[in-house]
Amino acid sequence: MPLHVTIDSDIDRLDTGAWQQLVRATGAPVFYSPVFLRAFDAFPLHSVERSAHILVRDGTGAAHAVLPVYLQQGVDPMGALAANRPEVLDRPILLSHVWHCYETVVPALSADAAHLALGAMRDLAEEWGAALHGVANVGADSDEAELLGSTGLTGTYLDQSWSMDISGLDGFESYLMALEGKPRRELRRAVRRAEEAGVEIRVLAVEDADLDGFVSLARGTAGSKHDNADYYLPGVFQGFLASLGSCARVTELRIEGRLVGALVSLVDGTRYHLWTIGADYGACEGFSPTYILFGQALKEAFDEGKPTVTAGRRNGWFKTRYGLRPTDLQIFLP
Incomplete structure (x- = not known):
């Protein structure tokens, strides 16, 4: 035809x-x-x-x-x-x-x-x-x-870019046991210290999340690590996230009500995308919010039955330790 x-x-x-x-x-x-x-x-x-x-x-x-x-x-x-x-x-x-x-x-x-x-x-x-x-x-x-x-x-x-096939694992605990000893211990230690610090974890729909708070954290993280705060345009990024509806999840970390970390995940038929993160590392004494957000997102991916987890670009040192594998990306031009 x-x-x-x-x-x-x-x-x-x-x-x-x-x-x-x-x-x-x-x-x-x-x-x-x-x-x-x-x-x-x-x-x-x-x-x-x-x-x-x-x-x-x-x-x-x-x-x-x-x-x-x-x-x-x-x-x-x-x-x-x-x-x-x-x-x-x-x-x-x-x-x-x-x-x-x-x-x-x-x-x-x-x-x-x-x-x-x-x-x-x-x-x-x-x-x-x-x-x-x-x-x-x-x-x-x-x-x-x-x-x-x-x-x-x-x-x-x-x-x-980084991704991981989790289809052969029974759940989050199975994933943990498949890790090498040191990364597994560090992740569990971070979770324990976050609990001791009184961290509250919430997984929210975009309409219920603190999008202003997320953008503020994300701009701070991008500015300090990559000198690229405007990857998260104020006002525009919040509006974009609010328009995604059920395609998006926001994982928030709070200590005594204060937002100290947030992760926006995107979902499609087969993938759970750990899309973008923001954190106030100085407010998280004794643990990294990245570990907590990553672990919680993996739990969500298992709960939703997604066989693949993707985690964007960069920060390869952390992602390699926790089982994600790289794919070289190219730009095609004449």
């Missing part, structure tokens, strides 16, 4: 039913769900000049490929453009996906459909006057990497 391409710049005109059905059929991560895309459209987490949603369909209207694309200028939080194409730093470029997505794929039922979506992206870049187009945060050994290479794009190293 012949395939054809539609492009919607207005997300309110997008056939979200067909889009979501394709996302589910391909097992694409939560970053491709209409809920995430609508949240980003309403509350863009970084500057976007224009956006479009590419949908490849057959004659019945069924989706065969989808691809969100964003025209950006001067946006380079990972330093990818500075390292690879410094001449385009101040020029518009068309990229997929947004920088807050660390698992970029090309959701498609076939290679032909994927090629149509990527061809539409290339044509749109020319139409919009983009200096180049590309795809960022792609697993180096993924099918997408091979696909993108076949279109004439070249991948270069960007960062690493």
